[in-house]
Amino acid sequence: MQNVRKTIIIHLDKLEKDLLAKLDNEERKQCKNIDSLIEKISEMGKHVDQIENDLKQIKQHASDFQTFFGLHEWNKKIEKDEKVLMSLQSDKILDSADIHIEYSPILMKFETDVKEFGKLEVKSSSSQKNFLKKEKQGQIFVPISNTVDNIKMTSIRSFKTPDGISSNIFITGIGMFDDGKIVFADNQHLNKRLVIMNREGNFIKNIQLDDRCFDVAVIDKDTVASTLVEKKKIVIVDVNSSRVQRYILSSAECYGIIFSGEQLVVNLPKTIQFVDPSGNSWSTLSTVNNSMYCSVLDEKLYYTSHNSEAVYSTKLNGEVLWKYDCQKYDYPTSITNDASGNIFVACTESDRLVVLGNDGKTYKILRTKENGLQKPRALHYDPLSTADHSSYCFNFNDNLYYTTRSSDVHLAFASEFNGEVHWKFDNKKSVHLIGITNVASGGIFVAYKDRQPDATYYYTTILEQYFTYQPAFIDFDELQ
Structure with a gap:
């Protein structure tokens, strides 16, 4: 703030000096x-x-003749002086000159219009470190960057959404609450509803809307936002009371919508717009082609264009970073990101789910029609699932010890900081390895939870001790 204030003062001093020089x-x-x-x-x-x-x-x-002749000469001189006087008047040299200063309007309104020094904004981004060195025992939670090559999909469950007014259901949007509840946007012209279910596929409630809803975004545990395409507006809904809190008008038909944590990001024809949930602070970003879905991660915007069969990555000022050309007739629609920046794209017409690397160069087909995928449209990535690709680690005697789990692999490792593995412990049990620490003698403690429903959680290595609640972090107290 002091630097900004100093810059403003220096700039005003320069402007004052320039104005005084002009005045002089x-x-x-x-x-x-x-x-x-x-x-x-x-x-x-x-x-x-x-x-x-x-x-x-x-x-x-003088005689009369001399007087007459003298008057003739005097008239010439007087006429000459009159012409000089007239020229002075026509050139406005005789006009009075008053010097006035008209100040810049922004300076005159500075005290009334500038009501704050700046806006405080906190932005967080995921760490890209693979490990951390720590001199004393104890574990650190370390996100591990996930690459396209090691991404695998395992089907957990499938379920059917209940019928609405019409048994024809057209899901074009999906969102997820922190507690695992799922909200679907049913775009069928008779249903016009949001459907809320739990993660096991049990129906909770319908929320009827006054127009077809294209997409839905979860704002908080009680509130969602949905786009009403034909009415050109966004509806903010309280999911507990099923009541509409307010509408946000749009300048055109609105399609995909996400909540970035601060703003709603909405797809409009040829543009993507940013607005806070109260409807203020609109800003607009032009897109290369029409898009219906987008995603935002780490100051980057990703969107699909079904018209050009492409996926674009841009800065938030619209500058294109890269373009990925899909296959012909893919018809890319919904798009989302994981914490590592990988991009998941639903290709509706080719019945494919594709993942792209954050550079837009590498890709992998995750699901096809052969896997039972049919006309995928709505796509959502649960950020809370990033724990499935995470590590807890500690450093002891210049060795790194860490746990990891991905899909059905649950391992504990000991390695040097260059990544060379000394040994690994393959846990054969169906459990999740979590926290890890050591004692001064080198013994290693690992916390894990049983994957079976309603099982007791415990940690083990030298001994097993059962707990009522799931352990996560472990630390060894050298003084006890």
Whole structure:
């Protein structure tokens, strides 16, 4: 803030210095004009005095003829002086000059219009470190960057959404609450509803809307936002009361919508717009082609264009970073990201789910029609599932010890900081390895939870101790 204030003061001092210099130059110019005018008028005054003196002499000594001839010469001189006087008037040299300063309007309104020094904004981004070195025992949670090659999909469950007014259901949007509840946007022209179910596929409730809803975004545990395409507006809904809190009008048909944590990001034809949930602070980003879905991660925007069969990555100012060309007739629609920046794309017409690397160069087909995928449209990535690709680690005697789990692999490792593995412990049990620490003698403790429903959670290595609640972090107290 001090730097900003100093910059403003320096800039204002420069503007003041420039204005004073202009004022000084203008003052000198006006003074020069006045001196020139005084000189000319003084010269004319001398001419008048000379004519008056000559007139007195003629009256005393000259004949009538000489007087007539003298008057003719005097008329010439008077006419010449009159022309000079007229030119002074036409050139506005005789006009009075007042110097006024008209201040810049922004300065005059500075006190009333500038009501805050700045806006405080906190932005967080995921760590890209693979491990951390720690001199004392204890574990650190470390996100592990996931690459396209090691991404695998395992089907957990499938379920059917209940019928609405029509048994024809057209799901074009999906969102997920932190507690695992799922909300679907049913875009069927008769249903016009949001469907809420739990993660096991049990129906909770319908929320009827006054128009077809295209997409839905979860704002918080009680609130969602949905796009009403034909009415060109966004509806904010309280899911507990099923009541509409407010509408946000749009300038055009609105399609995909996500919540970035601060703003709603909405797809419009040829543009993507940002607005806060109260409807303020609209900003617009132009897109290369029409898009219906987008995703935002780490100050980057990703969107699909079904018209050009492509996926685009851009900065938030619209500058295109890369373009990925899909196959012909893919018809890319919904798009989302994982924490590592990988991009998941639903290809509706080719019945495919594709993942792209964050550079837009590598890709992998995750699901096809052969896997039971049919016309995928709505896509959502649960950020809470990133724990499935995470590690807890500690450093002891310049060795790194860490746990990891991905799909059905649950391992504990000991390695050097260059990544060379000394040994690994393959846990054959169906459990999730979590926290890890050691004792001074080198013994290693690992916390894990049983994957079976309603099982007791415990940690083990040298001993097993059962707990009522799931352990996560472990630390060894050297003083006890």
